Amino acid sequence: MRRASREAEPGNPRNRYASAWRNKDWTIDQNWPSYSAQEHDRWRRLFERQAKLLPGRACEAFLEAKAMLGLSAAGIPDFADLSDRLSALTGWRVAPVAGLIPDDAFFDHLANRRFPAGAFIRPEAELDYLEEPDVFHDMFGHAPLLANPVYAQFLEAYGKGGRRALERGQLHNLARLYWYTVEFGLIASPEGLRIFGAGILSSPAETIFSLEDSSPNRIGFDLERVMRTKYMIDDFQQTYFVIDSFEKLLQDCYQDFGTLYDRLHAAPDIAAHALIEDDRIITKGDFRYFRAKGKAPASDALNAAG
Numbered sequence: 001m002r003r004a005s006r007e008a009e010p011g012n013p014r015n016r017y018a019s020a021w022r023n024k025d026w027t028i029d030q031n032w033p034s035y036s037a038q039e040h041d042r043w044r045r046l047f048e049r050q051a052k053l054l055p056g057r058a059c060e061a062f063l064e065a066k067a068m069l070g071l072s073a074a075g076i077p078d079f080a081d082l083s084d085r086l087s088a089l090t091g092w093r094v095a096p097v098a099g100l101i102p103d104d105a106f107f108d109h110l111a112n113r114r115f116p117a118g119a120f121i122r123p124e125a126e127l128d129y130l131e132e133p134d135v136f137h138d139m140f141g142h143a144p145l146l147a148n149p150v151y152a153q154f155l156e157a158y159g160k161g162g163r164r165a166l167e168r169g170q171l172h173n174l175a176r177l178y179w180y181t182v183e184f185g186l187i188a189s190p191e192g193l194r195i196f197g198a199g200i201l202s203s204p205a206e207t208i209f210s211l212e213d214s215s216p217n218r219i220g221f222d223l224e225r226v227m228r229t230k231y232m233i234d235d236f237q238q239t240y241f242v243i244d245s246f247e248k249l250l251q252d253c254y255q256d257f258g259t260l261y262d263r264l265h266a267a268p269d270i271a272a273h274a275l276i277e278d279d280r281i282i283t284k285g286d287f288r289y290f291r292a293k294g295k296a297p298a299s300d301a302l303n304a305a306g
């Protein structure tokens with residue numbers, strides 16, 4: 001996940017790589033043999049809990065790729081081994097990092113088919129919610145779809161577009177595309193909606209919520225609409241966007257973003273909960289979950305952009 005979060009303090013046990021030596025590109029040595037039995041066991045429990053929920057909820061491409069890469073409950077994967085299997089399929093590798101890295105370094109990795117993945121595993125106290133991406137979120141949630149050739153091309157193109165977004169001061173627009181697809185995307189299938197976003201796939205509660213709860217909106221993907229839409233970083237999403245296929249996503253995004261950025265520069269942001277004219281509404285949220293937490297907007301504002 002790309003969430004703004006506090007830096008782990010050196011020596012802070014929640015991330016034992018916090019003070020690890022970093023290469024210029026922010027990668028570190030995973031030092032796989034150093035994981036403890038307790039850390040591997042934590043992976044196993046997270047893996048088994050999540051794997052049970054995914055049949056019929058995760059998209060087929062994800063489930064197939066997870067099996068193809070040999071990801072299993074046996075223990076925290078060795079990044080080098082997994083990279084070798086991944087690389088044989090699409091040329092992607094996973095690169096161990098200590099935590100969140102600067103945007104330019106992140107984009108440079110993606111543009112070169114390297115996915116920066118957190119090497120630490122979340123502490124017991126944060127099994128259900130974590131503030132920064134750990135090895136379970138990144139390897140279980142993100143790595144499998146890197147084996148899908150079309151998704152792999154989409155993510156490389158995203159990385160290549162990053163520098164331009166930074167130069168134009170429109171990173172917030174591009175980040176929303178990542179958020180609502182790579183992290184929290186849904187995909188249509190003949191059997192119904194399925195999940196492909198890593199933020200959902202690595203969270204048991206959001207796996208259920210995103211597909212089965214009546215609270216959030218579910219709206220057909222539209223590139224410009226998504227890039228105008230704010231998002232929630234500390235709770236479930238108020239709106240999920242649904243792509244038709246990875247091919248269509250790639251096709252929609254494989255274009256020069258210059259004129260799109262010009263339009264976005266002049267267009268107002270859209271609140272996370274809001275519906276706008278022309279939305280292809282799949283389900284209109286009743287926001288019950290958010291209301292119960294005092295997080296929902298007033299009902300008369302539900303259709304307002306802002």
Ligand SMILES: [Fe+2]
Nearest residue numbers: 001002133198
């Ligand atoms: Fe992520």
